[in-house]
């Protein structure tokens with residue numbers, strides 16, 4: 001179902017009626033997700049309500065659980081506004097004043113009953129899937145939240161840049177190396193305001209804050225032969241191009257380079273890259289020119305990472321303050337980032353020192369128990385996979401204890417996808433077979449399973465992987 005004119009009309013009507021419901025409310029409870037998309041969505045919702053003079057509170061959730069549903073249904077506020085979450089649980093909500101601005105796949109049970117209930121309920125469900133759009137590339141939770149905000153008052157377009165940060169944080173720009181669909185329309189608002197400048201650049205992480213050598217050396221998506229994890233290679237590379245790494249004794253960052261220096265380096269790097277990786281290595285990057293230099297807020301990708309790390313350390317509130325323009329929150333974010341780095345490096349050495357990585361024929365795995373936070377075990381799995389400590393030609397599966405069972409993260413090298421691997425379906429099928437649930441992307445997916453099912457789960461995963469990759 002393409003995003004036809006009819007679909008867009010319907011979306012406009014739904015936005016208008018949700019905006020009316022919001023304006024009629026005197027109090028609102030905002031419930032949002034703890035990741036970058038969710039935090040920027042929450043900030044947009046929060047400031048929208050504030051500007052309307054509505055009494056509001058914001059709360060962050062990792063996911064919708066039974067308790068969250070109960071809480072939402074029982075809130076006494078005039079309205080509950082759920083951002084970047086909720087669509088998968090539509091049939092569970094029974095309060096009659098609810099706005100959901102989300103982009104996750106809607107609850108199929110609700111889809112069926114939708115036509116009957118729609119016109120009677122006070123449920124305002126704003127989700128790209130219901131308008132024939134792709135919720136992974138065309139618009140995210142922050143984007144849907146922004147569209148409602150702008151519907152309430154066109155001057156709220158000054159928050160468009162937060163929706164851009166949310167979209168980049170959600171990797172919505174990954175497939176095309178650019179924002180597309182409704183994200184593009186929102187981007188244009190941010191550009192028109194002077195809050196975002198679109199730049200053609202390398203798409204590596206850290207162009208505002210990473211020392212130049214590390215910026216090149218830690219390039220992992222895609223990997224560049226000769227540079228990735230090759231400290232000496234990076235120094236020689238800069239030398240050979242006559243690019244000074246340091247200025248006044250301090251490392252320069254990528255964005256310190258002149259246009260000419262960048263162009264020469266990019267040309268050479270794209271030559272060094274695997275031809276199939278070039279499109280991913282280079283493309284649009286989004287600069288936030290009004291943000292202070294050196295903070296990481298000047299680049300949308302780095303901004304999103306700051307929000308993500310605050311969310312991961314139970315401190316999404318710091319991310320919210322940053323989105324609201326409170327620069328004092330940056331110190332707290334620095335602390336979160338430092339903690340994040342410490343946690344990751346101790347997790348890596350814990351796995352290595354205790355020889356936790358086990359190999360089977362078609363998969364490798366480790367169980368981090370309670371030593372690694374469930375919110376970062378996926379990152380750790382990805383790092384182990386690219387660390388040279390293990391083989392890259394089979395997927396890696398990682399376990400970590402969590403409140404509601406065992407959290408599983410699976411990661412694989414992209415080359416395996418070309419051979420037929422789809423970790424999303426592997427995680428979904430295997431988890432369901434042992435009484436859990438799972439899903440995700442082809443190269444990165446996750447699941448939650450009962451604690452006593454790890455072995456059985458690994459057997460099933462190995463079975464499916466071996467049948468996919470041949």
Ligand SMILES: [Mn+2]
Pocket residue numbers: 037038084103140141142170
């Ligand atoms: Mn999201």
